[in-house]
Amino acid sequence: MVFNRYEYSNDTLLHLYKALLKPRLIEERMLIALRQGKISKWFSGMGQEAISVGIAEAIGRDEYLFPLHRNLGLFTSRGLHLEKLFAQFQGKKEGFTKGRDRSFHFGTNDHHIVGMISHLGPQLSLANGIALADILEKRPRITVAFTGDGGTSEGEFHEALNVAAVWNLPVIFVVENNGYGLSTPSREQFACKQFIDKGIGYGMRTMQVDGNNILEVYHAVRTLAEEMRETPQPILFEALTFRMRGHEEASGTKYVPQELFEEWKKKDPLENYENYLLAEGILTQAQVEQIRQEMQEEIYQALERALAQPKIEPSSEEEIADMYAPYEQELIAPISNQTSKKRFVDAISEALRQSMERYPNLVLMGQDIAEYGGVFKITDGFVDKFGRERVRNTPLCESAIIGAGLGLSIKGWKAMVEMQFADFVTCGFNQIVNNLAKLHYRWGQNADVVVRMPTGAGVAAGPFHSQSNEAWFFHTPGLKVVYPSSPYDAKGLLNAAIEDPNPIIFFEHKALYRAISEEVHDDYYTLQIGKANFVTEGEDVSIITYGMGVHWAKKAVEELGISADIVDLRTLLPWDTQAVSESVKKTGKAIILHEDTLTGGIGGEIAAWIAENLFQYLDAPVMREGSLDTAVPFAPELEKNFLPESRFKAKLEKLLAF
DSSP, X not given: OOOOOTTXXXXXXXXXXXXXXXXXXXXXXXXXXXXXXXXSOOOOOTTOHHHHHHHHHHSXXXXXXXXXXXXXXXXXXXXXXXXXHHHHHTXXXXXXXXXXXXXXXXXXXXXXXXXXXXXXXXXXXXXXXXXXXXXXXXXXXXXXXXXXXXXXXXXXXXXXXXXXXXXXXXXXXXXXXXXXXXXXXXXXXXXXXXXXXXXXXXXXXXXXXXXXXXXXXXXXXXXXXXXXXXXXXXXEEEEEOOOOSOSSGGGOSTTSOHHHHHHHHTTOHHHHHHHHHHHTTSSOHHHHHHHHHHHHHHHHHHHHHHHHSOOOOOOHHHHHHTTSOOOOOOOOOOSSOOEEEEEHHHHHHHHHHHHHHHOTTEEEXXXXXXXXXXXXXXXXXXXXXXXXXXXXXXXXXXXXXXXXXXXXXXXXXXXXXXXXXXXXXXXXXXXXXXXXXXXXXXXXXXXOEEEEEEEOOSSSOOTTSOOOOHHHHHTOXXXXXXXXXXXXXXXXXXXXXXXXXXOEEEEEEGGGTTTOEEEEESSOOOOOTTOOEEEEOOSSEEEEEOTHHHHHHHHHHHHHTOOEEXXXXXXXXXXXXXXXXXXXXXXXXXXXXXXXXXXXXXXXXXXXXXXHHSGGGOSSOOEEEEEOSSOOOSSHHHHHHHSSHHHHHHHHHHHHTX
């Protein structure tokens, strides 16, 4: 291995040596702890340390890093307290995730690090969000995100690189090419010869380095960073290396030819660099022994302190509370009583506009939302008023854009991501349920992102533009799910959703956009998230519903001439158990109505809750009605049969007659 010092001082070369040595010594100690049962799992980065250390040392301490399993050197180079880091490895409460996640699945804004989730690809899109925040704040910084050769097979790799290229974001996408994705060799992962060949497909600069040569890595990234701060652009950076141990220790290495180990052992980054410094007279053997002894003692003492920490004593109350960032909503009333008749679509548009005025750190992102104004024209004219930096057209890559929104949130921005249709959220599902929803629970970072979801059938749009998919998110702790049924509620709840620092999935029934209107305050105001609304009040029956179901219920009540509570939930997660309880105790009869298919719908959960908690007040079985358990059909006659409106009226009569 040939080293070029590039005129770096002896102090710099020695600093890099110590930074390279520390993760190796920690790992040697962790492997002992693993065999002793003191930690449960270990993902080895042995032999790959030069990449992590070289990059972390080459960029500014205030520039963000997005590591993977084998990047211990990033954490040590950023100076994380070893006792806290070791407590994290052991699942202690004093670790970064309070025992809720393992190894490097955490972040720390204090050290400008955002950890991974097991799905490998999503952190690349979060890095885009961090870089976008720096661009918006006009701060000359870069961001570095890591992936492995296996992880590049995921769709998010493509989406993230494409967005970064289109938006000229200063992100270095580091591919640690160690030859294997777990046991799958590179030849079974991709057909191209090398990763830098992919750069041309994104219109992106590329660079390939010897990932075991710390001076090559350090100098290359230091040079790139200086250029990118001056002229923002993304870089695809391939570091050639080799994984000297298993994917994780339990998986072993039998699938790797022995000659590869012998070849790459000769390229050990620490051994070669140490020998170079010794040969150049920059380091002496006595210094080597002293440095190692001091570091080993530091590591040993930190590990002993971490081991001495008590085991976690679970608190269900604390576990549930930590799913959300602490937030006490304070309702905002309109300044004046002036109102005007607004359609549902106008109320949504006005809420977005007033929130953009109220929060200069709010960014809107979505397909065709800029000059075109969105497919429903909700953001028409927004570009002229707020500019393209804050009203951003996006490529067709829902996952990458949700991830970018989360990255913005980590930097203190607010993000609204519009799904062109709620059906398309499937392409961003992972980011929502595994990143947005779990982030605060895992390491205390809130996700200030609203995902708007034009939803519902009744417009003959067929199976892929008409689904009611709110139940997917109702089942996901950490999210809030809001679903208004009227223009007044839509404006107040969307304003409240944007104000809330937690992730919110906001459903808007597109068949209501231009079909209904009512008097709505012209000024900014908010309504309480989690609070149901009594649309009508009566004595005969409780109809618990939301969205389009509210309008079907009103029609049925009027046609049957009955006295009924129509409880519009408005918020589905968390839903208002108090309002439902109050109503059912009064009427003794309950029916839940939703447009979603019946099986697995929200109605089943509410019915079960009523049966378990209000059984003594019931005069009849709890009933529910929803759409047929089929896909949403296209032909109007089939769609009408699919929807529950007529069946609901018949079931309501059955309940009343019980």
